[in-house]
Amino acid sequence: MSETSHQCVIIGIAGASASGKSLIASTVYKELKAKVGDHQIGVITEDCYYNDQSHLTMEDRVKTNYDHPNALDHNLLCDHLEQLMKGEAVEVPQYSYSEHTRLQESTTMTPKKVIILEGILLLTDPRLRNIMHASVFMDTPLDICLLRRLQRDVAERGRTMESVLVQYQKTVRPMFMQFIEPSKQYADIIVPRGGKNRIAIDVLKAHIAKLLRS
Ligand SMILES: Nc1ncnc2c1ncn2[C@@H]1O[C@H](COP(=O)(O)OP(=O)(O)O)[C@@H](O)[C@H]1O
Numbered sequence: 001m002s003e004t005s006h007q008c009v010i011i012g013i014a015g016a017s018a019s020g021k022s023l024i025a026s027t028v029y030k031e032l033k034a035k036v037g038d039h040q041i042g043v044i045t046e047d048c049y050y051n052d053q054s055h056l057t058m059e060d061r062v063k064t065n066y067d068h069p070n071a072l073d074h075n076l077l078c079d080h081l082e083q084l085m086k087g088e089a090v091e092v093p094q095y096s097y098s099e100h101t102r103l104q105e106s107t108t109m110t111p112k113k114v115i116i117l118e119g120i121l122l123l124t125d126p127r128l129r130n131i132m133h134a135s136v137f138m139d140t141p142l143d144i145c146l147l148r149r150l151q152r153d154v155a156e157r158g159r160t161m162e163s164v165l166v167q168y169q170k171t172v173r174p175m176f177m178q179f180i181e182p183s184k185q186y187a188d189i190i191v192p193r194g195g196k197n198r199i200a201i202d203v204l205k206a207h208i209a210k211l212l213r214s
């Protein structure tokens with residue numbers, strides 16, 4: 001746990017792709033928002049900070065390793081979190097998984113008391129670990145993650161089944177082994193089974209509710 005937070009507390013949720021990070025973050029957010037309002041709590045997704053690749057051909061964009069830390073602009077993410085902690089609003093980029101580029105539009109994030117930050121490589125970066133007040137690792141078995149990613153990427157991210165399987169073997173699984181799994185050691189809480197783990201949701205809600213009262 002870091003002592004650097006001022007007006008805003010950051011809770012990080014990391015883990016494999018399709019391990020349930022977005023689902024648990026959005027469930028905690030929606031259930032707390034209903035009680036405290038959305039001026040107190042927000043969610044930021046690390047995926048919004050993928051490097052813009054509009055200067056590359058589609059062929060080169062498809063070949064990119066999106067599971068390596070170099071694919072992400074953590075400098076911008078750290079700058080934004082520091083601004084939020086100082087009480088300043090930021091423009092969070094929007095990302096297109098089908099085009100592999102940043103969109104022209106961004107989303108304004110006003111300062112919040114608590115920000116839930118979710119993403120695969122968050123705990124690999126010491127700067128982000130230091131900013132976090134608490135961290136969670138979604139420890140869902142990889143075969144379940146692959147099944148869920150396959151369904152989600154075909155339904156929602158404009159992918160074919162074959163492209164998901166090729167990418168999984170080439171980069172997703174190897175990068176998980178090299179970077180993401182070893183970062184589990186830095187988590188305060190390890191959540192098994194995925195984004196519907198009710199006890200984990202309630203523990204996170206109780207922790208955040210306590211922070212909001214303080
Ligand atoms: N425990 C669970 N049971 C059933 N489906 C789940 C569970 N956890 C996550 N999912 C589903 O799996 C898919 C991937 O989850 P998501 O939260 O998007 O993962 P991540 O953000 O880690 O990539 C989504 O369609 C989500 O609804």
Ligand SMILES: Nc1ccn([C@@H]2O[C@H](COP(=O)(O)O)[C@@H](O)[C@H]2O)c(=O)n1
Binds near residue numbers: 018021022096101
């Ligand atoms: N252009 C992109 C950018 C990212 N990905 C994949 O997204 C995964 C991370 O997002 P999750 O919501 O699944 O955590 C990551 O594993 C990248 O492979 C992509 O396919 N294309």
